[in-house]
Amino acid sequence: MNKRTTALSLGITLLVLIAGTVGGSFYMLKYALSPENRGKDMAGSLTYMEEMYPQITPWVDSLQKAHALRDTFITAPDGTRLHAFYARASRPRKETAVIAHGYTDNAIRMFHIGYMYNRSLDYNILLPDLRYSGLSGGNALQMGWLDRKDVMQWIDTAPALFGDSIEAVVHGISMGAATTMMLSGEQLPAYVRCFVEDCGYTSVWEQFSKELKERFGLPPFPLLYTASWLCQWKNGWNFHEASAEKQIARCHKPMLFIHGDKDDFVPTWMVYEVYKAKPDPKALWIVPNAGHATSYLLYPEEYTQRVKRFVEDNLNDRP
Template identity: 60%
Template sequence: MRRKWLVYSAFILALLSFIILGSSLYMLNYSLCPGNRGKDEPSSYKYMYENYTFMRPWVDSLNRAKAIKDTFIYNKSGIHLHAYYIAAPHPTKKTAVIVHGYTDNAIRMMHIGYLYNHDLQYNVLLPDLQYHGRSEGESIQMGWKDRLDVMDWIKVTHQLYGDSTQIVIHGISMGAATTMMLSGEQQPPYVKCFIEDCGYTSVWDEFSGEIKNQFGLPPFPLLNVASYLCELKYGWNFKEASAINQVKKCQLPMLFIHGKSDTYVPTSMVYSLFKAKPTPKELWIVPEAKHALSYKINPKKYTNRVREFVEKYL
């Protein structure tokens, strides 16, 4: 009888382990290898023109002047990466590197490109992160490995615009997490400040909320196993991919922006991030704004807040 019970228990344990492993693998692929709207450039332009009506005449004028240019690099892992760059209307040392969000691409950040290039008269560079746009990559990196790629793009920007270049890094959503993760690394002297808009505290925290909200499940054990599988397959885990740990090391100025009605990346996260960041720092909570929509609901005020911040440092 006892032998039968042991065999039955082992069978149940093996079945549960198989289910947990399979579910965790599904979650990893669902999160990091989704069908990616960011690979569809025509639909990205269509979305931008519908939601930001000023975009089409600006982009058309740039295209007529052949002012939107492509550039490519290989990162240290040999992955081929793409970015667009646009020179300022008049020579300037001021440059913005603009980082897009999850399943977005450089085109879907052109409204922030407009802010800097059209309104503030900056040079801009807009990279496609791994597995987005025209960049290669086998999966989304959630900002963690992307931070190293953006460091490479910063060097390219410096080469493009000269020794006197002064740079602000501006990211939204996953791009904001990338910006914060990057901020904890040692910066070249021409990087002057950062702007993060609705970034998460860590990949672990963001996925914990999503697994609860989307599937009604606790993080343990699926998230733990998925994080372990991520480390085996991609070389990083959900807990080490921490924006909050990186901003603790950041000594350069940072502007934190977050919509008060953001539920995708809960607004509560920005308060923890802001508290962790040493001075200088500023915080702007945007009333009524949902996730990544702070610029859309009030572009003039958003532009002015960005202008006021960057003018202190560039």
């Protein structure tokens, strides 16, 4: 084989590798950020939640009967229409919970946490549908990074819903927990007093690296790098910058960290990393025998009491 033929062969091989990597990156981005989204099935989500958490059924029924569970919409700066449910406490109260849902979920799939705050603790609640979920617009999930800005916008609307003197906790599970940590590093209104994150990941890069290895047996290079560049081009953010761990290092408001010790989707080691990165004040509860996002399901009373103590210890403190 002469040098010319060898160079041509190498060139073709390189083009095939590049094409495969680019094609794989497009596939990965669609697979990860635009999956078939169960969060769009509102009726199915409510059925599922009432089967998993039967205690919420009379609460939801009573809210609906009284027309107390309401819809509200806002428009993001990029024109995306965003939806949330909200309900007021049984009497005028300043205590308010903003509740963020997980990956391929929706606000309805956080009704158990809404029940905890509204029914058990008698707080106002605001439950946004994140992008590409529920009744909100958007063509892709944003893994908490762009969602942090949307939740900040929801936080800004909360006084108009519940009164100017509110004091708020932000509580998220899974991707919603990552969203909570990511927004905690931003400049927030003084009425946001504290945070609860339940099984959130350290960063999109580390979570996707773990999934790429487990699901496809592939290392981060080169596919995760090119998919991250593609995400930057399509969505305006990349996997490296979408870091809860970096954001939380800038947060000086109280945060409660909750994570199951049997979580193999967002591995338990991640909570130790974000907890270490967070300045005081903070608290940590490692939940025995709990898998991913199952801590409330397994221990509803203890979960409620731990959250109640933490939030009430911090919600009325003035910065």
